[in-house]
Amino acid sequence: MTSRRTFLKITGGAFALVLGLGEAAKILPRTALLRPPGGQDENAFIARCLRCDRCRSVCPTAVIGLANLADGILDARTPVMKFHLGYCNFCNQCVAVCPTQALKPFDRETVKIGLATVKKDICIAWDASGCTVCMNACPYQAILLDGQGRPSVDPQKCNGCGICEKVCPALVMRSYIGGNVRGIVVTPIATRGEGRV
Ligand code: SF4
Ligand code: SF4
Numbered sequence: 075m076t077s078r079r080t081f082l083k084i085t086g087g088a089f090a091l092v093l094g095l096g097e098a099a100k101i102l103p104r105t106a107l108l109r110p111p112g113g114q115d116e117n118a119f120i121a122r123c124l125r126c127d128r129c130r131s132v133c134p135t136a137v138i139g140l141a142n143l144a145d146g147i148l149d150a151r152t153p154v155m156k157f158h159l160g161y162c163n164f165c166n167q168c169v170a171v172c173p174t175q176a177l178k179p180f181d182r183e184t185v186k187i188g189l190a191t192v193k194k195d196i197c198i199a200w201d202a203s204g205c206t207v208c209m210n211a212c213p214y215q216a217i218l219l220d221g222q223g224r225p226s227v228d229p230q231k232c233n234g235c236g237i238c239e240k241v242c243p244a245l246v247m248r249s250y251i252g253g254n255v256r257g258i259v260v261t262p263i264a265t266r267g268e269g270r271v
């Protein structure tokens with residue numbers, strides 16, 4: 075039996091054809107996705123993105139992946155950040171090759187791709203102790219340790235660069251969990267740290 079959400083995703087294609095991608099994006103239920111820097115105005119982004127793959131091709135850290143149909147019919151083949159694969163150094167190359175300004179010029183000082191959140195049930199330091207890998211890697215001093223050496227993220231300083239998620243060793247140390255699970259994950263600002271394991 076087709077779920078309500080699946081039905082909406084399928085019929086979303088028809089809506090999009092009639093209304094245009096930008097208008098359809100305002101109406102249809104969608105999952106927030108992590109876009110490359112400059113793509114955080116989601117409705118403007120989805121209306122302009124040609125799914126041309128140029129940003130993904132040029133990214134020097136290979137952090138850009140592609141959304142698939144499971145993410146929604148409007149989002150399929152659009153660029154999304156995959157921080158288990160890479161991180162963002164805000165080099166601007168993806169913005170420079172974008173032919174439609176779906177990725178807009180951004181200010182390196184203020185842009186926020188998302189917000190990192192420590193997953194206390196997976197983080198090694200919260201369970202035992204001794205791991206400071208993410209804190210050492212953060213270029214923005216956004217990760218703080220409490221008196222017992224357990225990390226948390228300063229949301230004012232974090233810009234969602236994702237290097238903490240990239241380097242977190244929790245997957246290796248807890249390989250029975252499998253997949254791309256990390257002890258710290260970046261999520262879209264709107265989701266406030268929810269929505270990912
Ligand atoms: S700014 Fe540079 S590192 Fe970041 S996603 Fe774009 S191309 Fe990749
Ligand atoms: S790198 Fe991962 S496991 Fe280590 S302290 Fe940070 S979140 Fe926890």
Ligand code: SF4
Pocket residue numbers: 189190211212213214215216217227231232233234235236237238239260
């Ligand atoms: S995403 Fe992680 S490494 Fe990047 S600024 Fe935020 S806490 Fe630091």
